[in-house]
Amino acid sequence: MSARRSTAATLLTLAVAAAALAGCSQKKDDKASADAVKVTASDSACELSKTSFPAGHVSIEVQNKGSKATEVYVYAPGDKIVTERENIGPGTKATIAAEIKAGEYEVACKPGMVGDGIRQKITVTGDGAAAKNDPRLDAAVASYRKYAQEQADATIPVVEQFAAAIKAGDAEKAKALFAPSRIGWERTEPVAESFGDIDPKTDVREDGLEPGQEWTGWHKLEKSLWADNTIGDAEKKLADQLVTDLKDWQGKVGTADITATSMANGAKELLDEVATGKVTGEEDRYSHTDLSDFAGNVEGAKYAYELLKPVAAEKDTELAKTLDTEFADLQALLAKYKQGDVYVSYDKVTDAERKTFSDAVNALAEPLSKLAAAVVVQ
Template identity: 40%
Template sequence: MFALAGCVPNNASTTDAAAAITVDSSATDCTVSAGTATSGTLKFSVTNSGDQVTEFYLLAEDGLRIVGEVENVGPGISRDLVVQAQPGDYFTVCKPGMVGDGIGRSSFTVTGDKVQLAGDVQEQVDQAAVNYVAYVKDQVGQLVTGTQAFVDAFVSDTPSPDGKTAAELYATTRANYERIEPVAESFGDLDPAIDFREADVPAEDEWTGWHRIEKDLFPPTADENGGTEYVPLTAEERTYYADKLVSDTQLLYDAVNDPDYTVSIDAIANGAIGLLEEVASGKITGEEEIWSHTDLWDFQANLEGAKVAYEGVRDIVETKDPDLVKTLDERFASLQDTLAEYGSLNSGFTYYDELTTDQVKQLADGVNALSEPLSQLTATLVG
């Protein structure tokens, strides 16, 4: 049901046959002239009536994967987004300022018959890479604003503007990072600075990032802390670690928004595989969130990130190995159904230390069942 997409200039002849759907991106809303369309070539004509540079996205049914996007639309400027849209359910959203989670998110439905994707395989590969980069930039943009709200609550020890404390914001804010963690790992020292667990840090190195703050938000007992009573951070130390997390997150944002940043098709597939390995190595063992026990929040985000990466190349893989695609579709759905038995990112999950041995085994079996066929993705894609 998903499509590959592209952004084109306003006067491109390839869009002449497409009936334009107008989009008004203002400071407060994202007004789309139609909520339905027929499958095939669609053109969204995006006008920025606000006072900030904006972006427009067509998102897949999960609200995460970017089917198409047009960015850097200045105030008073119009640009077009052209997509080959398959039947299915989508979302539209605008992002004034190009950070955060956007405004005016609305449902968009495509009806009709499945259509043949335009372009040869190489063009589809190239567009899959463009769409995945857009997804990464979107997740990191949301992480920037979410992290700032989180550390503001952490430093002040008062609820954020939406009434949530730092402890309440911790797991959900991290989801944007966990969905694209292999990307952060590709930038050398950024992942260690942002996301290393205490046990991962060499004795001579400084421990910073999310898990340093986690330990202060969810302080361990002396028995949990190697027999030593945990000493809470001072106000100055909280500010230091908060500022460091914000700074390192900004470095990640700058890296993925560099004009030269791109990803290869094998990196997308390997990213999906790597995210399932993250689940197997940290979440299933309960070692990732050793103080907060919010491992299932990370598990969900890793699974979502892996599925987004997979679905971005799914149509290409299906032409080479339809049986593999069928198996992956089924096992992604099965693992998601199992995880959903314990909650969701919106409603919260069961804390990991509250799971029984049998429940942990059930989750591990689901991860293993998906990991085996997923490990074949890269070889199938590039072979």
């Protein structure tokens, strides 16, 4: 055979092989999409393609056909969050990779990202396909569980100091302790939110209250300290309640249902928290300590990513490179606004600078949304 014919034959063989691989990949993608639970959200509806499906790895494909940004949650009984995705803009799509055990759940779409949402009941059946064990993911989950507990344990003494300052009527000391008392919570907020009842007691803003809900927690005390300049019996009682509620969180952290995919989704949720509350200045609207919360969210997201990186980088090298770059860029940007141990007051950050923060968060959030799929063991 001539060299030319040999080369042509080789190229033909490679082309056929490539086509075959592409066909297999396409079939695999088509099957994954067919197996997915499709959620069509609008301003007045939350429609599901199926309300019963097997336990195990589940792909939830969300399309927002409404005019408002929406959130999608999967709730276990008691509104315990199994998985969620916030800030899904009008006309956009999002895919959530999750691990869901057999049981009864509700899917909630929240147009405008407020309220209890429009809910649909679902049933998850059986035990699910036996997951392939990757010891690296098991180790990542164990390390993250330890980290979450450490953050809760470290939070309590600072919150107790914050409460003691309020009870002593020392407003300046209480103000100085407000942001530090929140760092551990902000780093692991998706774990805290998964318990359902703790987050509304401790971290709700006034505009996030449900009808009839009593306003308690950090932000009520923040308003008293900065806006009302008031420390009375009511504030002292609220300070004690905050300590009690956060000790409840501390005691429950060890029981949280943590998986590799929930860690990855949690990292994305932390970036959503930044995008929807911190960058806008709505989170700490009285104290303007938003950048401290912002940094805590980013630190927590990065910690989860670093634990999952060995598996994610093996499956998607480019994704890992992008995440490394975007995390580094965002943390370098935050560092410019830190003076000693304290961040610049957010009311001093200009609109142009906030736009820079927003762009950096969005640049990280998009690839971070792919992390859960990159750690699903096939």
